Structure formats: C-alpha cells, structure tokens
Amino acid sequence: MQLPQENQPNIAGQNQAMRNYYQFQSKIYDLTRWSFLFGRKTVIRKLPVDTLAPVHIVEIGCGTGYNLARMARRFPAAWFTAYDVSADMIRLARKNTAAYQDRIKLIEAPFSAEEAELCAPADIVLFSYSLTMINPQWSTLISLAVALLKPGGHLAVVDFHASAHPWFKKHMGKNHVRMDAHLLPVLASQLLPVVKSVKKAYGGIWEYLIFIGKKSGTSVLSDDE
Numbered sequence: 001m002q003l004p005q006e007n008q009p010n011i012a013g014q015n016q017a018m019r020n021y022y023q024f025q026s027k028i029y030d031l032t033r034w035s036f037l038f039g040r041k042t043v044i045r046k047l048p049v050d051t052l053a054p055v056h057i058v059e060i061g062c063g064t065g066y067n068l069a070r071m072a073r074r075f076p077a078a079w080f081t082a083y084d085v086s087a088d089m090i091r092l093a094r095k096n097t098a099a100y101q102d103r104i105k106l107i108e109a110p111f112s113a114e115e116a117e118l119c120a121p122a123d124i125v126l127f128s129y130s131l132t133m134i135n136p137q138w139s140t141l142i143s144l145a146v147a148l149l150k151p152g153g154h155l156a157v158v159d160f161h162a163s164a165h166p167w168f169k170k171h172m173g174k175n176h177v178r179m180d181a182h183l184l185p186v187l188a189s190q191l192l193p194v195v196k197s198v199k200k201a202y203g204g205i206w207e208y209l210i211f212i213g214k215k216s217g218t219s220v221l222s223d224d225e
C-alpha cells in the first residue's frame with residue numbers, strides 16, 4: 001500500500017541527519033562508546049554459528065567497525081558485508097578493519113531493498129545500536145534483513161530498549177535515539193527467539209536489549225550434518 005505523499009517518511013532527510021551527526025561524533029566515537037553501548041561483545045559471543053564456519057555475516061550500520069573487527073577475529077573463515085550511511089564512519093571502519101580487508105566489503109550507503117537483494121543470502125544479520133537511530137524506517141529494515149537471511153539464519157540485535165526517565169529519553173532523542181521499547185515486539189513477531197534479554201544500565205537509568213532470532217523455514221543443513 002502506497003502512503004499519501006505527506007505521510008511518506010523523509011528517508012533522505014533522515015540519512016542526511018545521520019551523516020551530519022556523525023561528521024563530529026565519528027571523531028570521538030571509539031573513545032566514548034565503550035562507556036554506554038553495552039552488550040556488543042555479548043551478542044557476538046552468543047551468535048549461534050560454528051566459529052570455523054565459512055558464513056556470510058552482514059552488519060547494518062557498522063559505524064567505525066568495532067563489531068566487524070571483533071567478528072573477523074572470532075570467525076576466521078567468515079566473510080562480511082557491512083553498510084553505513086556515513087562516509088566519516090565508513091572511513092574509520094576501513095582503517096579499523098584493514099587487517100581483514102580481504103574478507104570485509106564495506107558499503108557507504110543506507111541499507112535498502114536494492115542492497116538487500118544484492119548482498120543476499122546471509123547466515124547472520126547484525127544490527128548493533130543502529131535500529132533505534134533509523135527512524136521511522138526501522139521496521140522496514142527489520143523486514144528487509146529477515147528477507148535476506150537464509151532459512152535457518154539468524155538476526156541479531158543489540159540496542160537501547162527503554163528508559164523510565166523522561167529527561168534521559170529526551171536527551172537521547174536529541175541524539176536521534178528512540179527508546180520506546182518498540183523493537184522487541186516486532187523482532188519477536190518475525191523470528192523465533194533464541195536469545196531475548198533486557199538488562200539494566202547504570203542501575204536502571206536505561207535498559208538495553210539483546211535479541212537473536214532464527215528465521216523459520218527449512219534449514220539448509222539437515223539435523224544430521
């Protein structure tokens with residue numbers, strides 16, 4: 001169904017807002033984000049694939065390549081496709097993942113239906129602290145990610161969940177982050193949950209989520225293999 005023109009999300013405006021935001025934030029990203037983007041190491045540790053398997057892993061909103069470098073070390077036979085809308089972030093990702101450049105394809109572009117078709121199929125798709133910033137198309141991107149997974153593949157998400165403190169939600173809103181507990185119900189409705197947890201940060205100022213869900217359908221491997 002086509003939305004009336006006035007109700008169409010301003011996707012170009014949203015993508016430009018991201019580019020503008022990360023023009024400065026990219027300079028301090030790796031120095032600061034360890035202190036509040038919790039759960040990134042955990043979600044990688046919990047990815048349900050053999051560490052030696054030659055799997056295709058896609059990261060949407062890869063930022064400076066923090067997860068890519070970690071995943072490339074953990075999964076030495078895996079190959080990666082990673083998207084980011086910000087040229088400044090992709091530039092840093094290129095530098096931070098230079099040691100694995102033969103296995104990592106970095107694409108400076110907003111993730112889209114066309115890109116999903118080009119890079120399919122994937123064994124794993126990861127969104128790490130990107131979905132809460134992709135407003136209002138976050139649910140479309142979840143559907144695209146599910147579509148590009150192989151049957152039996154997994155979608156992994158680590159992100160902000162919610163905050164009971166209006167001042168904090170307002171502060172995060174100014175930084176383009178939506179914290180309305182809106183991701184989990186949609187993720188759980190499209191995938192079979194394998195990992196689903198909500199944890200408190202800084203004694204409960206906010207909560208973050210870790211979700212890993214399996215795409216239903218016949219697995220490409222039989223149970224015996």
Ligand SMILES: C[S@@+](CC[C@H](N)C(=O)[O-])C[C@H]1O[C@@H](n2cnc3c(N)ncnc32)[C@H](O)[C@@H]1O
Nearest residue numbers: 018061062063084085086089110111128129130
């Ligand atoms: C908070 S950063 C997370 C970076 C990285 N995944 C991490 O965990 O450190 C969010 C990233 O999503 C990117 N992003 C936002 N909208 C996007 C879109 N539509 N397509 C691809 N990347 C996008 C931003 O440019 C930014 O680099």
